[in-house]
Amino acid sequence: MIRSNAEELLRSNIGRFVDSELIPKAQEIDARGEFPMEMFKKIGDMGVFGIRYPKNKGGSGGNTTLFCIICEEIARGLMSMGAITAMQCLMGTNFLFHYGTDEMRERYFLPAMKGEKVACFCLTEPEAGSDLGNVSTIARKTADGYVINGMKTWVTNGPVADFYTVLCQTDPEKKFRGLNFFFIPRQTPGVSVSKPFDLLGTRTTLISELAFSDVKIPHHHMLGAEGLGMDNLLSILSEIRTMTAALAVGLQRAALEDSIRYAHERAQFGKTIANYQLIQAKIANMAVNLEASRLMTYKAAKMIDNKIQCLKEASMAKYFATEGACKAGDEVTRIFGAYGYSMEYSAQRYYRDNRFLLYGGGTHEILQPNIAKWVGL
Amino acid sequence: MKQMQIIVLVKQVPDTTEVRLDPKTGNLIREGVKSIVNPDDRNAVEAAVSLKEKYGAKITVLSMGPPQAIDAVSEALGMGADKGILLSDRAFAGADTWATSGTLGKAIKKLGDFDLIIAGRQAIDGDTAQIGPQVAEYLDVTQATYVCGIDEVRPDAIVVKRRLEDGIERLELRLPALLTVVGELNRPRYPFVGRLLDACREKAPIEVWNAADLGFKTADVGLEGSLTHVVRTFSPKSKRQSEMLEGSARDAAASLIGKILNKKLLRETV
Amino acid sequence: MSVWIETDLCNGCKRCIKACPYDAIEMRGEKAFILERCTSCGSCISVCKQEAVKTDAVPRTIPDFSDWKGIWVFAEQRDGELLRVSLELLGKAKELGGELEQGVSAVILGKGIERLCDTLIRFGADTVHLVENESLRLYRTAAYTKVLARLVQQFRPSVLLMGATHLGRDLAPRLSRRIGVGLTADCTELSIDKTEKILLQTRPAFGGNVMATIANRYSRPQMATVRPGVMKTSEIPGQAGEVVCHDFKVEEKEIGTKVLELVREKKKKTDLSESNIIVAGGRGVGDRKGFVLLEELAELMGGELAGTRVAVEEGWISQDRQVGQTGHSVRPELYVACGISGAIQHRAGMMNSRYVAAINKDPRAPIFQVADWGIVGDLHEVVPEIIKQLKTGSWNKQQRGGGD
Structure with a gap:
């Protein structure tokens, strides 16, 4: 039977959206530095946010590979938008989807799938970034539910989110076994949101601190069985890293495509700079990095779809693709010459935005030792 | 009123805006040219889906092309069409508009009753704009081309606006009717991801028909069933000797003005 | 069938x-190889001197059409005024008729249009078929199709030409299917094949990237629509011709459509097809502001402003100033293309310009292949220079002094 290839068809359609709707507005959105609500809604209208969830539960019936294709394509247009989309598709909604009550799903998850509500994920604390055992946001169990006190930082979408998935400690004695996720709607009394941070890159992804002061929530707002918070986080860690790698692939593509176009346009000494070998070397390196990053990313994505353990492969992909994105962001600004230094061109955006990829999903200072360990060191 | 039956004609085309010419040979570079849904046809699908949302309708999308044209059908399903038919057979290849309209017309007859057929004004690879009216004639229904607005649908008639070169015509047509639509009619939505993925599944409501399914013999369709034939193709090569004007913007501008005045194309005292 | x-x-x-x-x-190695996308059209068979291309196709017999004679032109009128393209077609028909030794007829439909017949004769018609009827006053597909189908079947012309206007492109395909003939759309060139005595119809295909010459061997009349603006008119003073009036009734109920309202937009002063100088902009112009710059240049040169499809879609310029496959065909003395890559769709509309100057950042832009003079550079720098130098006359010093 003749049928379309879902991966190719999804890529071409999301790509068309990115080319005709997102890219023409990317510079303007980035310069404005506000949450791109209009674009967020447009992406929601297409059913993109439900890509990881089954169709009969409000999703779009995709998988991790298709999710990565979406992340890559959108990041190619604007990294911030890719980051916001990934948050909405994965970390911001995953635990609500799996462990929320029907009522919570109805009120928050389904609207989030349509882009009517913004989701976010609160993990990092001032004293606990990579070291999650140190989480000090405390959820104290009472007869009516939990009382939450503490502080979260580097919360992507924090300033605009309608609900939060928050990692809390219920029993500091138990260390990792005391970690649990909680669902907290924004309007719950005791929640306060800081002003957005002033950031180097992804300037339209709003990131802030959140403070919880005697925030009272019912028992059923604990997402997942007690004591399994860390296990549940680990269950999506490979996916988070693979998704980050996909964002990096998107940025590399954007940088490479712009570089090639510019190299053909820019003439010096009577010929276009595409004719100069040092430019050719840069383009070749960018292309090779891109190809390798892409292979590693989609290998990990396919493993996730086939339910094969792939934390090693995902970590390697995230590390390599992100480093590739950093190099591509550097090279594109060189190929553009002084125009790479101008805010008028998009090259500078690739240079700044690639930094975002370094921190999410594990810093490379954490990943490299792990990778070394996994290969037998 | 019984449920309205709408048929939308879509075509997959090479993205001709992407085509470049080989600077040395002047030939087309066909490699790497994407296939896309013909732009006007997206407007046709959007028109049908809007009507479905307003009045309720069942939309069948019909396409003819090689197997990979299934993507155009899938995209239309992603936008909101209910059912897809792809006419695909080696025998259909090389068809002119006579053979194509006959093939599409026969497929529509096989589909049964309909109220409305909507097609794009023209396909960017052929630009003939002939298929719509020829299918309308084959099926003996009323037609409106260059539709830029759909004002009203009644059980027996439809009122549309037509874009003319020098104005707008409001036309009432008896149903069933065929419309060909222009880009200004609407802004096509992007396919809904969930629907798009469904259209790729085995159980998707898409059928592929070949010449035999339509009761055709090879001689009825494709190149053999055509009345017009391509005798020769050639690159629209320019006879011009291009001269590149070098130097800074100032120098280049000066030489250009010199050239223009030299040919007495401008009065010298502008 | 295969090849x-x-x-x-x-x-x-x-x-x-x-x-x-x-x-x-x-080529696969040293030999030619036929790929999957072959349509078995057979174009390769006759060119092979080695007779290496084989086919199992049975040659189609061409019916005898010797009693189909005459070149017909459908003359389009709107509100009692003839369209220029009708006269262009007559000019071409006269030329074709000369080669085939056949007469030229115009056919015109409407109401209260008798006075137009003289013009048609003056521009080349030997005979004018006039059909006047209240139901034909405003164009409606079914009515015009019915009348024309009957005339064609009665008089059996060999060729039938129509303008590729909105009306022509609505009517011609409908009529062709009714009378069972092939139709070639949007031709830019028509000629007669000397041996076969058939009409060769050349048109842009594949978005204008290739030109295709098409023959209509198996049915009569050989029908084609022709793009307005590409053929030349020729007035023949003192030409005599005859007007034949026909009386056809078309019942309202057969027509199936009603024109509820017809709003003619005010005719703009601009007529690109009449303009001697055109300054046109495309995607590279960047925004509406860029077009203000081009407008200044156009004004300075005494020409008109035009744009590509992209420029129209972006809203930088109005649709009536679009040049290209889906816009106007123009043939000015000078065409200045600014920030236009020269997609073939655009080139199709301006290829007949006498001189073309192109300014574009991308040296690979195909516009340079059809330009007499090309400048690789940013139009936002070059155009202001041109304007400045035209205003001050400093181009002259530049030329002699040379450079910075």
């Missing part, structure tokens, strides 16, 4: 590759 190559006979001359309209033959 194949006897590799033993093939000498690798590549003639078949050049002849293939579908780009479906390539």
